[in-house]
Amino acid sequence: xxxVLRLAWRNLWRQPRRTWLTTGAMVFSxxxxxxxxxxxxxxxxxxxxxxLKIFTGHVQVQAPGYLDDKKMRQTVADIVPLAxxxxxxxxxxxxxxxxxxxxxxxxxxxxxxxMIYGVEPGFEPEVSTVPGLIIEGEYFxxxxxxxxxxxxxxxxxxxxxxxxxxxxxxxxxxxxxxxAVATVKGIFESGVVDLDRNIAEIPLQFFDDTFxxxxxxxxxxxxxxxxxxxxxxxxxxxxxxxxGSNLVVPDWNLLQPGVRQAIQADMxxxxxxxxxxxxxxxxxxxxxxxxxxxxxxxxxxxxxxLGLRPGRLGRxxxxxxxxxxxxxxxLGMLAGAVxxxxxxxxxxxxxxMDEMAVQFNLPATMHPSLTxxxxxxxxxxxxxxxxxxxxxxxxxxxxxxPVEAMRAV
Amino acid sequence: MxxxLFMLAWRNLWRNHRRTFxxxxxxxxxxxxxxFMTALTRGMVDQMISDGIKEMPGHVQMHNPEFRDDPSVNNxxxxxxxxxxxxxxxxxxxxxxxRVRVPAIVTSERDSRGVTLLGIDPVSERxxxxxxxxxxxxRFLESSDDKxxxxxxxxxxxxxxxxxxxxxxxxxxxxxxxxxxxxxxxGLFTASTSATEETYVFMGKKTAQKMLGIxxxxxxxxxxxxxxxNVDPLYDxxxxxxxxxVEISRWYDVNTYLGTMMGVMDGFVLxxxxxxxxxxxFGLVNTLVMAVFERIREIGLxxxxxxxxxxxxxxIVIESMLLLAIGLTIGNVLAVITxxxxxxxxxxxxVADGMEMMGAASMLYPALYANDMILANAVVLIxxxxxxxxxxxxxxxxxxxxxxxxV
Numbered sequence: 001x002x003x004v005l006r007l008a009w010r011n012l013w014r015q016p017r018r019t020w021l022t023t024g025a026m027v028f029s030x031x032x033x034x035x036x037x038x039x040x041x042x043x044x045x046x047x048x049x050x051x052l053k054i055f056t057g058h059v060q061v062q063a064p065g066y067l068d069d070k071k072m073r074q075t076v077a078d079i080v081p082l083a084x085x086x087x088x089x090x091x092x093x094x095x096x097x098x099x100x101x102x103x104x105x106x107x108x109x110x111x112x113x114x115m116i117y118g119v120e121p122g123f124e125p126e127v128s129t130v131p132g133l134i135i136e137g138e139y140f141x142x143x144x145x146x147x148x149x150x151x152x153x154x155x156x157x158x159x160x161x162x163x164x165x166x167x168x169x170x171x172x173x174x175x176x177x178x179x180a181v182a183t184v185k186g187i188f189e190s191g192v193v194d195l196d197r198n199i200a201e202i203p204l205q206f207f208d209d210t211f212x213x214x215x216x217x218x219x220x221x222x223x224x225x226x227x228x229x230x231x232x233x234x235x236x237x238x239x240x241x242x243x244g245s246n247l248v249v250p251d252w253n254l255l256q257p258g259v260r261q262a263i264q265a266d267m268x269x270x271x272x273x274x275x276x277x278x279x280x281x282x283x284x285x286x287x288x289x290x291x292x293x294x295x296x297x298x299x300x301x302x303x304x305x306l307g308l309r310p311g312r313l314g315r316x317x318x319x320x321x322x323x324x325x326x327x328x329x330x331l332g333m334l335a336g337a338v339x340x341x342x343x344x345x346x347x348x349x350x351x352x353m354d355e356m357a358v359q360f361n362l363p364a365t366m367h368p369s370l371t372x373x374x375x376x377x378x379x380x381x382x383x384x385x386x387x388x389x390x391x392x393x394x395x396x397x398x399x400x401x402p403v404e405a406m407r408a409v
Numbered sequence: 410m411x412x413x414l415f416m417l418a419w420r421n422l423w424r425n426h427r428r429t430f431x432x433x434x435x436x437x438x439x440x441x442x443x444x445f446m447t448a449l450t451r452g453m454v455d456q457m458i459s460d461g462i463k464e465m466p467g468h469v470q471m472h473n474p475e476f477r478d479d480p481s482v483n484n485x486x487x488x489x490x491x492x493x494x495x496x497x498x499x500x501x502x503x504x505x506x507x508r509v510r511v512p513a514i515v516t517s518e519r520d521s522r523g524v525t526l527l528g529i530d531p532v533s534e535r536x537x538x539x540x541x542x543x544x545x546x547x548r549f550l551e552s553s554d555d556k557x558x559x560x561x562x563x564x565x566x567x568x569x570x571x572x573x574x575x576x577x578x579x580x581x582x583x584x585x586x587x588x589x590x591x592x593x594x595x596g597l598f599t600a601s602t603s604a605t606e607e608t609y610v611f612m613g614k615k616t617a618q619k620m621l622g623i624x625x626x627x628x629x630x631x632x633x634x635x636x637x638x639n640v641d642p643l644y645d646x647x648x649x650x651x652x653x654x655v656e657i658s659r660w661y662d663v664n665t666y667l668g669t670m671m672g673v674m675d676g677f678v679l680x681x682x683x684x685x686x687x688x689x690x691f692g693l694v695n696t697l698v699m700a701v702f703e704r705i706r707e708i709g710l711x712x713x714x715x716x717x718x719x720x721x722x723x724x725i726v727i728e729s730m731l732l733l734a735i736g737l738t739i740g741n742v743l744a745v746i747t748x749x750x751x752x753x754x755x756x757x758x759x760v761a762d763g764m765e766m767m768g769a770a771s772m773l774y775p776a777l778y779a780n781d782m783i784l785a786n787a788v789v790l791i792x793x794x795x796x797x798x799x800x801x802x803x804x805x806x807x808x809x810x811x812x813x814x815x816v
Contacts, residue, residue, distance in 0.1 A: 015702070016599060023693040025692065028687060069567055071520050071569075072521075073520075103521075110481055110483070111580065111587070112578075113512050113513060113524070153478070156478070156479070157478070157481065170514075171521055174551055175519070258762040260763065261761070261763025261764070262760070262763035262766045262767060264763060267766070272442075272446065276446075280688040283692060284691055287428060287435070287695065287696065290427060290428065290431065294425075353667050359766070386755070
């Protein structure tokens with residue numbers, strides 16, 4: 001074996017420039033693949049986490065149909081005791097109940113239609129980033145306090161500050177007219193204008209009193225310890241629901257289908273690009289190996305005439321290719337890792353990116369994250385295609401006649 | 410002389426036809442991928458921008474300077490309807506319209522939702538609206554005095570209402586008193602995304618003004634030009650006709666996301682084309698190096714017989730350009746014949762929510778632009794020319810005697 005290996009290695013360096021050029025093609029696409037995949041998958045994780053952390057959570061408990069219609073009367077009955085029992089059952093604090101409705105918020109000077117979230121002040125900070133984004137004032141003092149926390153743009157538009165009063169007008173769960181007055185307790189700023197303009201939170205009991213909820217709410221948002229545990233969490237929560245209830249436990253894929261699908265759409269276009277790159281490299285390898293075989297027709301004819309079977313020669317060509325592929329893979333992984341780690345260190349942003357990033361709840365400067373997966377997948381695929389490309393030149397041996405081959409110049 | 414060089418290059422190209430075919434396959438695939446991918450993404454972004462512009466609508470908008478941050482009925486445009494008409498009546502815009510745009514709440518007996526109320530003159534907005542009036546279930550508004558309301562199908566579903574039923578719309582008047590009235594739903598519109606269907610409700614402009622107590626006043630004026638890529642003439646024309654306390658914005662100032670998308674897209678096309686070319690260039694240079702290497706003796710002989718080094722260089726470069734030209738032809742033809750059957754759109758509704766997050770619709774119409782094709786072809790030819798210089802230069806610098814005696 002070692003003689004074949006040595007032979008293959010020496011054959012590679014008969015034409016060093018050609019070998020380097022072919023290896024260069026592999027290294028080039030491997031570096032691109034490693035960097036792009038590290039970047040891409042790091043971005044997906046961030047996109048998921050950041051989107052879910054605003055309100056959604058990993059799974060929710062809801063009334064059937066609420067997911068599609070978000071109607072006021074599609075409620076979860078006795079939502080606070082249920083949330084309590086889930087916290088006990090799951091031994092986790094990352095569980096919070098909410099009521100949600102639309103209402104007209106009026107200050108002395110202005111009125112705006114906004115979304116009102118009734119939240120459990122003690123637990124909401126565990127499942128949502130909003131309480132942590134308060135830039136003025138603070139979060140609620142109690143679950144029944146007539147207080148409100150509003151987004152910064154909304155506060156500016158309503159021309160209210162801390163301590164001012166906002167009147168809420170809407171309809172109760174039974175369709176009746178609902179009104180309440182709340183004092184501005186805090187102002188949050190997320191940087192996402194839509195959020196800062198359209199959302200206010202009030203304590204859950206106050207929400208209940210205002211909109212005649214009678215203990216009912218609309219969703220319980222729950223986080224698993226890790227994104228990978230969501231499936232188990234979903235099953236656990238399902239088991240803990242009161243017997244005979246028709247409540248549903250959608251996970252984040254259902255709650256935020258946009259995130260998953262945006263990722264899918266992005267992935268399919270990215271994989272198209274990767275595939276084209278790999279194919280181009282394969283052509284390059286095919287060309288090189290075919291040339292190197294054709295050049296040696298004469299030589300191969302002699303050794304075949306001496307009794308070497310074409311299969312062994314074919315294997316020699318494959319081993320040559322494998323050696324070259326291995327070089328391309330290792331150098332590509334090395335260079336890819338260096339580039340990726342360097343960019344991970346300094347961060348990466350393109351002009352105009354912040355505008356796009358906001359759309360997907362991403363920071364403006366991105367850091368690719370090098371994982372075993374992103375480091376090895378691309379180069380491994382390139383390697384496999386390299387070997388595949390060399391099959392044709394290697395198999396050519398079989399229909400080569402020694403005598404004719406020897407005559408070739 | 411040039412003819413001879415061409416002939417030499419052409420014949421040399423086919424001496425090793427296998428190698429040439431493989432290279433042509435590689436170039437063809439690469440160029441196809443460049444153009445195909447570009448057409449798909451262009452199509453998506455074009456659609457996003459044109460949908461976005463229709464939703465605004467218009468290429469240029471005019472507001473009270475406070476309005477975009479604080480979209481309230483208190484921030485009216487300083488010019489009332491009569492003054493606007495006087496200024497823009499005989500302006501040569503494709504279309505323009507003044508409208509009332511305020512946030513509101515709509516309530517049925519079943520549910521309520523926050524919406525954007527648009528009080529419009531249906532006649533003047535027909536051309537720029539994202540709603541195709543003829544596709545509306547029921548009917549669209551007929552005049553500024555129309556007493557009906559038109560809402561999106563998705564909103565109707567949420568409110569559990571239907572054509573002929575009454576809903577209540579509620580907003581504020583300039584004194585911050587609640588302004589509300591009941592209106593009969595006369596039509597349901599559909600839009601490319603369900604978010605749009607949930608967001609907008611249409612009322613007659615005069616009906617809305619009356620309800621809000623702002624007779625004759627509006628919050629938004631929209632102008633449509635001929636080309637969204639070139640809005641400056643329209644912008645300048647509008648600026649020239651108004652004075653006083655108004656803010657005039659181009660579409661990409663209003664929706665900065667769409668504005669950057671357009672720029673990012675141009676950058677993406679260039680990067681993609683260059684990356685593919687680089688992947689190809691290794692093979693191209695390799696092929697040329699091989700071709701030169703095989704012919705060292707021959708080149709040496711030609712040099713010895715008095716051919717100028719420049720002619721050798723030219724011969725190799727021409728060979729490379731011929732290879733590229735054939736590859737480009739294959740790639741372009743492939744791209745055109747794969748894109749043409751897709752002109753009627755590709756259904757990507759399987760990821761509709763994801764596309765909605767990006768602001769795109771669930772049908773993808775590839776857009777094949779001459780400019781993008783020219784860019785791809787030019788990049789390949791120019792960079793290909795540069796890449797072939799090095800092997801060609803090397804070949805032309807051989808010492809004749811040494812070259813001839815090479816085995």
